[in-house]
Amino acid sequence: MTLTQSLLLIVALIALSAFFSLAEITLAASRRLRLRQMADEGDVRAERVLRVQEQPGHYFTVVQIGLNAVAILGGVVGEGSLSPYYARLFDLWFSPDTAQAAAFAASFVTIIAVFLVFADLFPKRLGMNNPEQLAVRMVGPMQVLITTFMPLVWLFTRSTDLLFKLLGMPAHRDEQITxxxxxxxxxxxxxxxxxxxxxxxxxxxxxxLDTRLVSSVMTSRDRIAWFQKDDPESVLRARIVAEPFSAYPVCDGDIDHVLGYVDAKDMFQRVLSGQPLALDQGVPLHKALVVPDRLSLTEVLEQFRQAHEDFAIIVNEYSLVVGVITLNDVMSTVMGDLVGPQDEEQQIVRRDENSWLIDGVTPIQDVQRALDLDAPLPHADEYETLAGFLMVMLRRVPKRTDSVSWGGYTFEVMDVDSYRIDQVMVTDVEGAAQAAARSLKA
Incomplete structure (x- = not known):
């Protein structure tokens, strides 16, 4: 075989190996969601790729047969065609035996390098750029090859399946999207x-929403504005002015005996129409939706949907009221930073680049997000708020000036009101130290 014929054969083998490499990477990298979209748009080839992905054994068997056969044949052809020319070159400097060994090594390295670049790296990079479009083009020729080599495919596939069974490993990949x-x-x-x-x-x-409990976003018991059933109109007006909310629980005696709630919109309409606000003079009393404090926000949304309500009373296992929650509270959690300060009371105030002033009832997830804390918090299942975190870390009720150091931050209690942690100063220790060093240099 002449050098030209050998080189043409090597080029053909490289092209064939590149085909199998492209077929392999495009099937593996193709996204099922994108393929399903293409199939729904009428591309029947995408549907065929989806079926192959569900049972890829025969497909990859043909790929491996092709890649290994081409690699072996390429090595034989390359070594036989290039070694004589390298041997003549090395004869100029080395003895015949040394030149022959060097020629074999040089031809081997040359073939490996050419196949690696043109038959492996390039086609795989190409396939990763647009796997779905290329996969639908490759599936037809690959199915022809599967049919052609079916006896070999069947033998190798069964052998592989048996090996998976012996090792107790799943034969098919999990396609569930989490x-x-x-x-x-x-x-x-x-x-x-x-x-x-x-x-x-x-x-x-x-x-x-599915992992956060209602207690992480509710208005806590001590912050609830509520009415007694026999409060006079003057008291109702004063409370609405002092504590404007969208709904107010109406109670009998104390907050744990809720009769229902009144909607602020109903009261506003009565004021505009000149009607009295007294609860015994026609103000609509709505039946309160009561939910346990161990529900997730997703479950509360479902409760709101079923009851056609946007306000709920939250009780604990002893049937004591621990807070209230509205649909707006849940949506504020979803919108996050998109909700401006005018829409809700800010619980996290950044004082400077290294310190924050945070309300004790702030959900611990919001604190982690504000501080960009990726590491899991200790005993995270034992609390839901920043105050709870401090109690668990200190193993007692925190007092003013108590502090906890964790994750490069210092959490210092700034204000306590009747055992309730009002404000916590959080400081980035490393950042504060760097800022102090910069100020000293200046």
């Missing part, structure tokens, strides 16, 4: 600029 998968995709989209960072955060907040 919330973690979706969040990873949205994070990648945000890094690529496809999604705005705030849009990605809203999506993350939606998935967080």
């Amino acid at each position: 919330s973690a998968d979706i969040l990873a995709m949205t994070e990648a989209g945000a890094r690529a600029g496809v999604l705005a960072v705030r849009e990605q955060q809203v999506i993350a907040n939606v998935f967080e």
